[in-house]
Amino acid sequence: MYHMGNAMMDVTPRPALTMIAGEGAWLTDNHGKRYLDFIQGWAVNCLGHSPAIIAETLAAQAATLINCSPSYYNAPMLALAEQIVKHSGLHKVFFTSSGAEANEGAIKLARRWGEKFKRGAYEIITLQNSFHGRTLATMSASGKPQWEALFEPKVTGFSKVPINDIDAITSAITGNTVAIMLEPVQGEGGVIPATREYLQALRELTRQQGILLILDEVQTGMGRTGTLFAFQQAGIVPDILTLGKGLGAGVPLAAMVASDNVSCFEHGDQGGTFSGTPLMTAVGNAVFAIVSQPTFLHTVVKRGEYLRQRLRALSATFGLGNVRGEGLLVALEVPQGNASSIAAEAFAQGLLINATRPQILRFMPALNVTEAEVDEMVARLTKVLSSGVQTFNSV
Numbered sequence: 001m002y003h004m005g006n007a008m009m010d011v012t013p014r015p016a017l018t019m020i021a022g023e024g025a026w027l028t029d030n031h032g033k034r035y036l037d038f039i040q041g042w043a044v045n046c047l048g049h050s051p052a053i054i055a056e057t058l059a060a061q062a063a064t065l066i067n068c069s070p071s072y073y074n075a076p077m078l079a080l081a082e083q084i085v086k087h088s089g090l091h092k093v094f095f096t097s098s099g100a101e102a103n104e105g106a107i108k109l110a111r112r113w114g115e116k117f118k119r120g121a122y123e124i125i126t127l128q129n130s131f132h133g134r135t136l137a138t139m140s141a142s143g144k145p146q147w148e149a150l151f152e153p154k155v156t157g158f159s160k161v162p163i164n165d166i167d168a169i170t171s172a173i174t175g176n177t178v179a180i181m182l183e184p185v186q187g188e189g190g191v192i193p194a195t196r197e198y199l200q201a202l203r204e205l206t207r208q209q210g211i212l213l214i215l216d217e218v219q220t221g222m223g224r225t226g227t228l229f230a231f232q233q234a235g236i237v238p239d240i241l242t243l244g245k246g247l248g249a250g251v252p253l254a255a256m257v258a259s260d261n262v263s264c265f266e267h268g269d270q271g272g273t274f275s276g277t278p279l280m281t282a283v284g285n286a287v288f289a290i291v292s293q294p295t296f297l298h299t300v301v302k303r304g305e306y307l308r309q310r311l312r313a314l315s316a317t318f319g320l321g322n323v324r325g326e327g328l329l330v331a332l333e334v335p336q337g338n339a340s341s342i343a344a345e346a347f348a349q350g351l352l353i354n355a356t357r358p359q360i361l362r363f364m365p366a367l368n369v370t371e372a373e374v375d376e377m378v379a380r381l382t383k384v385l386s387s388g389v390q391t392f393n394s395v
């Protein structure tokens with residue numbers, strides 16, 4: 001007998017159905033059931049499912065030039081790099097297909113810089129509870145407790161400190177330290193923000209010590225927190241920045257961006273078959289043209305405030321915990337520890353929300369989500385919670 005997914009490597013639990021179509025805030029499965037999507041490919045589909053602009057851009061670019069190899073410049077690649085440079089205050093861009101690869105590139109660039117300019121310093125201080133990807137080096141950089149014993153021996157050279165503790169990070173600096181690397185808001189870790197003061201203090205500390213500040217904005221970048229990049233809210237600029245997820249609005253596109261004086265790769269140090277393909281970077285340009293508009297970002301801020309306000313009221317009604325987050329990266333604490341059960345029941349009721357931790361529900365809708373869609377999400381979640389939250393056991 002045929003079992004769904006038998007030929008797919010079993011790396012994650014999946015329901016026995018297939019998703020066949022998406023439109024805006026909605027996904028449809030093979031039974032015709034519709035789901036209101038507040039996960040959006042894990043904060044990836046910043047313009048919602050299958051937006052016309054992305055479909056049209058892909059079709060037009062596919063008919064012109066899909067791939068000419070990274071050995072040549074192509075027009076969309078150059079245009080997107082220029083946009084990123086113009087808005088970030090940094091100077092050089094290397095494109096990748098995933099956030100993990102962008103971070104892997106950032107780690108390599110920092111090590112190369114340390115080798116050339118810092119007497120071989122190579123250690124990077126990262127944060128406990130952080131998430132930087134699933135390659136071996138980015139898993140080693142991540143502070144996810146469940147990964148500590150996995151895939152040994154890890155890539156060495158990463159030390160972990162608690163977030164928002166400037167004394168701890170200052171004490172962790174050694175003669176071998178080349179960089180500090182962190183997410184402005186720990187997304188997978190449960191929407192835990194680094195405070196503005198902490199980010200500012202880190203910028204000052206790294207300057208004093210002559211080491212690099214690397215910001216992983218794979219999740220927080222591209223308007224997710226209400227500004228194009230989250231670091232802008234702290235009034236700082238990092239030495240290296242990584243972007244992914246929303247940059248491609250659903251297609252595999254990510255980037256590692258660095259300041260001029262740090263961009264020290266020699267030919268052959270870095271590359272990749274799919275680096276900066278015209279097909280993907282054309283999409284990046286279309287996304288950038290929309291998401292970098294001040295009016296668009298203003299709406300993200302407003303919609304985020306509305307979402308948090310609605311969730312706070314819901315939390316008061318059902319005796320849940322705090323609501324936190326910036327822009328449209330939002331978490332609701334579930335002190336009862338049954339976030340997974342709530343997310344599972346929500347799925348059954350046609351609502352997609354994400355349980356990153358037993359106590360945390362995460363909401364990351366499309367950045368163009370409407371108030372009516374937020375209202376509909378709250379109505380569905382209310383129904384789920386009314387159906388007996390106490391009886392859902394945590395998994």
Ligand SMILES: Cc1ncc(COP(=O)(O)O)c(C=O)c1O
Pocket residue numbers: 042097098099100101103131132133134183187188216217218219220244245
């Ligand atoms: C902050 C952060 N960095 C890196 C990654 C890894 O990105 P990717 O899954 O595209 O490799 C993620 C993915 O969730 C992320 O949230």
